Every structure is written in structure tokens, then in C-alpha cells.
Amino acid sequence: MMAEEGTQQLPYVRETVLKKRKVNEDWAIKNRERKAAKRQRRRDDGKGAIKRPEDFVREFRNKELDFVRMRTRLKVRKLPPAESLSSKLIFAIRIPCTTDLHPHMRKILRKLRLTQVLTGVFLKASEATMKRLLVVEPFVTYGFPNLKNVKELIYKKGRGFLDKEPFPLTSNDLIEKALGEHGIICLEDVVHEIATVGPHFKEASNFLMPFKLKCPERRLQMKKKPYKDGGDSGNRTLAAKYESLGGEVKWMGKPDKVIYTSAMSLAGVSNAHECITVGDSLHHDIKGANAARVASAFITGGIHAAELGLDEIGETAGDDAIDSLCLMHGSYPTYVLPSFTW
Structure with a gap:
């Protein structure tokens, strides 16, 4: 009785499924062997290949042409x-x-x-x-x-x-x-x-x-x-x-100041001193506000919370940590707040 309880019947698998698995395994093995033999043939052919002088001349000219084009790109193209x-x-x-x-x-x-x-x-x-x-x-x-x-x-x-x-x-x-x-x-x-x-x-x-x-x-x-x-x-x-293709592209997005001036015009505000930017990103929100000369409030409990060593919402960050982080991103907020509720 105990022996019967200890034995478990294996799940039934149809014979066609087993044959299909066997065929797939054999095909995979043959495919790997065929690819390995092909790679070996390529290596063997490369060892015995003889390059003509024209090939060396063409390769050298292509290298020098690429180098000249590279120097031209560096002179003509202006890096953003x-x-x-x-x-x-x-x-x-x-x-x-x-x-x-x-x-x-x-x-x-x-x-x-x-x-x-x-x-x-x-x-x-x-x-x-x-x-x-x-x-x-x-x-x-x-x-x-x-x-x-x-x-x-x-x-x-x-x-x-x-x-x-x-x-x-x-x-x-x-x-x-x-x-x-x-x-x-x-x-x-x-x-x-x-x-x-x-x-x-x-x-x-x-x-x-x-x-x-x-x-x-x-x-x-x-x-x-x-x-x-x-x-x-x-x-x-x-x-x-x-x-x-000939289209006119206007780059709008933080930290570009265009989006700030556009928002001011939509709001009917002409003086930047009457506006304030609130955001938690030094690179996008605060840097864009600096470029547009708009006052800014940096929320320390946002995406920079881990860098400032903050674990809870509303926790105040140290002045030294904030100064070093602002210096690293090149962004300088007018105000610093631990959190913000709209």
C-alpha cells in the first residue's frame, strides 16, 4: 500500500510529440555542426588567401579618405x-x-x-x-x-x-x-x-x-x-x-528657454520677474529657468532624493549636499523646498 502511494504516474505524452522533439533536437545539432564547419572553412580560406597589390592600394586610399572626411567634419560641422x-x-x-x-x-x-x-x-x-x-x-x-x-x-x-x-x-x-x-x-x-x-x-x-x-x-x-x-x-x-527634408524645426523643451518664454506669452506675462518655475529636476526645470531668467523653486524630494540622501517625503536635505548637487548640474535655484503640494 505504501509503495503504491509513493509511486507517481508520469504524464502521458503522445508519440507524435516525442518524435517531433527528437527531430528538432537532431536538426539543432546538425545546424550547429554546419555553422561550425562553415566558420572553419572561412578561417581556412582566409589563411591561404593572397591579396593583390590593388587590394592594398584600395584599402590604404579608403583609410586616408575616411581620415580626410573626418577632419572636414570636425572643421565644418559645429557641435551643439x-x-x-x-x-x-x-x-x-x-x-x-x-x-x-x-x-x-x-x-x-x-x-x-x-x-x-x-x-x-x-x-x-x-x-x-x-x-x-x-x-x-x-x-x-x-x-x-x-x-x-x-x-x-x-x-x-x-x-x-x-x-x-x-x-x-x-x-x-x-x-x-x-x-x-x-x-x-x-x-x-x-x-x-x-x-x-x-x-x-x-x-x-x-x-x-x-x-x-x-x-x-x-x-x-x-x-x-x-x-x-x-x-x-x-x-x-x-x-x-x-x-x-526641408522642414523647419524649432527645438522646444526643457532646458531650452523657448518653452518658458512661450508659456509666459500664453499666460499674458511680459516680465520674467512675475513668474516662478517649480520642479524637481536640476538639469531640466531649474537650468531652463536660469536660462530664461525666471525665479525657480527646487523640490528636493523628487528625482534627486536618493542623491541627497532623503528617505522620507518632506525630509530636509543638508545645505552642503544641495550646493554640491547644484554645482555638479550647473543649476542654481532661487528657493529650495522639501516637498510641494498643488
């Missing part, structure tokens, strides 16, 4: 100031291109951690970063992701480094071990640090491996042209594309 960009966060992707890169461009791509094709990294929008992207513009494409994009990328394709060993982001213990000294102890902290471009953005970005992306359904054109000119490289914002 980092403060005028719509976001402080950039996601750059290495796109397929020829392998005959100039050593200087290869060095810049290595600094950006874009050494492999169809890999992407998060970058901070600074003048140095924008200059590097301009140097390697024919070989990368980039845009400004939002919080949803950051969260989906890290959750779906994120992998981290710990002791020079990659691992999937499935354990908060490993994240705390790698970034705990910077106050990042879980996956949500990594997402927040990247999305807000926090003070430890560099450590969090270097902790993440470059994201390996799939080839898009629409094949890339393999042209060294900017996206706005019909190619694949460069800035992929919609405004840049529309501007290239």
Missing part, C-alpha cells in the same frame, strides 16, 4: 553644446561597415566600447562624447532613449561584468557586490542610474557589457551617409530627418 541636447543620455550602436578603418577611428571606437558590429552602449551626452561620435559618424548611429527604452534593454539584453567575467543580470547579490560601494544594490538602481545619468553613471555603464543586438528587419544600406541624408549613420532623431 551639451546643455542644448534634448537628453543627457545617448545610446550608440555600431553599424556594419568596411573593415579598412583608419587607426585613429578604430581607437575612438575602442574608447566608446563599440568594437563589434551591432553592439550598443549607453553614453553621457558631453562635448567630448559628441566630438567622438562626430569623428566616427559613418560607422555608428545614435539616438536619445527614454526610460522605457533603457528598462527594456537592460532587462532583456543586459549582462554585467564581475571580476572580468560576464554574467546575466539575474541576481541582485552580484550587482551589489560589483556596484555596492557606489550605492547601487539592485537592477532597479542600475536602470535609475543609467536613465537619470546619475553621479555614478560611468561605473554603471562600464559594469554593463555592450548590448548585442539583432540585425534589423530592414537591411542596412551600408552607405557612409548620415541618417538625415538617406544613410544609416549619425543622429537618428525624427527632427533631424525632418530638417533634412
